[in-house]
Amino acid sequence: MKKALVMLASAVAMSGAFAQASAPAAAPSSAAASAPVAKEGHERNVEDRIAYLHSQLKITSAQEPQWKAFADVMRGNGQTMGELFQQRRAAANVSALEDMKQYATIAQAHADGMKKLVDAFDPLYNSFSPEQKKLADTTFHQPGGVDGRHRHHGKGKSGKPAPASDATVKP
Structure with missing residues (x-):
């Protein structure tokens, strides 16, 4: 169950980051004008994900209170991550140290x-029928990570050590 929860949380929380990253980029001269458009696109992606999960997990009327709490957290997380990524994009000519600090802030928020x-x-999953639990487990289980190439401890999908260029950080 812990693995399913971690996969669920990863998939949902990252949906905000992926949605933000996939928002159309605006020309620098119109960045301020396009901020509301990007925000609307990001919010739409979060809402689309919420609607998809609601349908996929076959949420019942009795489960709606737990679902609403879960969806509200998804919205809040999406808003927080969207704002942090927008701030990061807006910051120009930052030092390596400031860049790392921004990333640390994003990682902590995540x-x-x-x-x-x-x-x-947790309470939503515990309210699920066995069929719903199976749907959730399948929906949120992604072998090998989101892109199927997730690496642990410097090893690739094949289990062989990753090339030095992938496994080490060079200055």
Whole structure:
């Protein structure tokens, strides 16, 4: 069950990051004018993900209170991550140190959001029928990571060590 919760939380929390990253990029001269458009696209992606999961998991009327709490956390996480990514994109000519600090802030927000998401999903998952649990487990299980090439401990999909260029950080 823990694995399913972690996969669920990863998939959902990252949906905000992926949605933000896939928002159309605007020309630098119109960045301020396009911010509401990007935000609307990001919010639409989060809402699309919520609607997809609601349908896929076959949420019943009795489960709606737990679902609403879970969906609200997804929205909040998506908004937080969207704002942080927007701030990061808007920051020009930052030093390597500032860039790392921005990334650390995003990573911490992601971790905090994941905790909130797991806490909200726990009562929902526990309210599921065996069929719904199986649907959730299948929906959120992605072997090898989101792109199928997730690496652990410097090893690739084949189990062989990753090439030095992938496994090490060069200055």
